[in-house]
Amino acid sequence: MKIAFLTLGCKLNYAETSTYERGFSSNGLEIVPWEDKADVYLINTCSVTERAEKKCRNVIRKMHRTAPEAKIVVTGCYAELRREDLSRIEGVSLVFGAKEKSQVVGRTMAMLRGEEMGSEGSFKQLSMAAEYKEISKETLSAFSTEGRTRSFLKVQDGCNNFCAYCTVPYARGDSRNIPIAEVVSQAEQIAAGGVREIVLTGVNTGDFGRTTGEKFLDLLKRLNDVEGIERYRISSIEPNLITSEIIDWIASGTKFQPHFHIPLQTGSDTLLRRVGRKYSTDFFAERIEYIRSAMGPGRSGGCSAMDPFVFFGIDVIVGLPGETQELFEETYSFLKDRIRPSYIHVFPYSKRPGTVAAQWKDQVRDSIKTERVAILENLCSELHSEFIAKNRGRRSTVLWESDEKNGMMGGYTGNYIRMEKPYDESSVNRIEEIII
Template sequence: MFPRKVNFHTLGCKLNFSETSTLAREFARGGFERVAADAPADICVINSCSVTEHADKKCRNLIRKLHRRNPQAIIAVTGCYAQLKPQEIAAIEGVDLVLSNNDKGELYRRVAALGGKGRAQVFSCDTDSLTSFFAAFSSGDRTRAFLKVQDGCDYCCSYCTIHYARGASRNMPIADLVDEARQIAAAGQREIVITGVNTGDFGRTTGEKFIDLLRALDAVEGIDRYRISSIEPNLLTDEIIAFCASSPKFQHHFHIPLQSGSDRILGLMRR
């Protein structure tokens, strides 16, 4: 029997990319053959985004395109759009499985358990139930590996749905993240992008500090370069700046989302 073919489609951020890569490794370990995004497949997995209305529309269009190309393929959708509007996705022709962000780590098992196409199965939860942490890092997909160190956000900005899609800020322990960085190094990748929903807010669930994570990662052999993905200006401390300036591994560059230079607008945004 030939391996079943599966392809993956990532919409949105680096965090989604790291999670999709992890899901792909689970399918590979289960004997599935990963094929290109535009290749015929038996299973199509979509990791969705919902940061804007356009992102929702893009996901809907992708589902319809995949169903036209692969009418018999199982289509499974997870991610932020699936978290916020699961029934809307389930109503689209061709969808077989919709999983909340809390159930993302169960995607492989649930897809493998499906006997075939049928009425869409929906696994949903509310924001308060978003408490699990799906450990993830990308491997082999690009030159840089994306390491997920944090998930969720406590800021609840007036214009943003991410708190409702990802839940409260939470993270894995530093020791576990160092182990994942070592796995990345062992696979031959030499650069890591540290990513999360609110990356600098690392430590909420373990009582650790972001600067201590940076110091621990800096000591991992085999990794030559680190980059810190978007970090909020209030979380970019002098200590972090000084450490990165002195480290030969951490790149001297920060992506800081300022949003606005107006105190009035920032107040309206609850920033």
């Protein structure tokens, strides 16, 4: 039998999908591309915005029209939050919420053997509070590979922050983590497969250690010793969790790259307080400046002035309830005049049922959100071009990838600048010193 996979949403979903793929492969199913004809289609869903949920529904309906005899299995955040809605869509055979991730392979195989059919009545729908407790009991170990060069390794799941706009705690449960020894073992498996770079992923990655009593920095140090892995990145980390101790250790000469993805969400202190973020703009700016001074060109400790600048990718939500023009301009000014990140990931606020912010009366019109997204995307283009320009002529390294397009191959520098050169098969999965 053949099975195909489609993953929507974050890198954590990709890591979990890859784990399902290995599980189904070990049970004798053939993994085929999503576009091919398959007997089973597994969709790993996202629920971070209304648009993401709509895309999930459309994909399911389209797949059923295209392959009406195939079994459709749905998992992921949307499956957790809207299980009953998904179960009613024609063609859906099984729905797995967050607390059933370890059952995806086993129950699907049972269904294919004729031992279990349909999802109605399979699980009792619990209250939101009870569901949250059930989700928090499970932590699925997972890692994915992106071609032959890079792997996304899940080290943590869930979140305790309950920001006013966010459904993630309800979809993924309490903050919890995999023990350091298990993470290191998985990193060794990844290295044995020839992968050279690992990206650490989690819902709230820097909160690692909450359930095992271990420290995030201790995890980083153990991973740094894994032979065969030459580069690490941290996919996303909250500003209040990236401590000076962590920064100083990374800057001391480790495998961790000068590339940070840090969520800001808004550059207005008024809105940061209102939605429940755990830092101020002053604190955020101080973290950025500390990292730049510790890891940037010309730092103390023998760093060459020819070394590259640190890459900062910053998440920003526009149109949060209560975001007046004045408060939006505070965000714009904070980004442009104070921190000048390398890239801005801009998202329009999406009202999510069940969250505190969805009940607020001062919602921002969609047309205004669209205008503000465009303004920040233009700023992003300006800042990203500036970042690339100031890195030109500096020394770095590139991990070359296997994809070929128009006779060229690509790869990323340590500080996440995309580079290209004529395709050379001998360069695939090799790290090469270059001048940007």
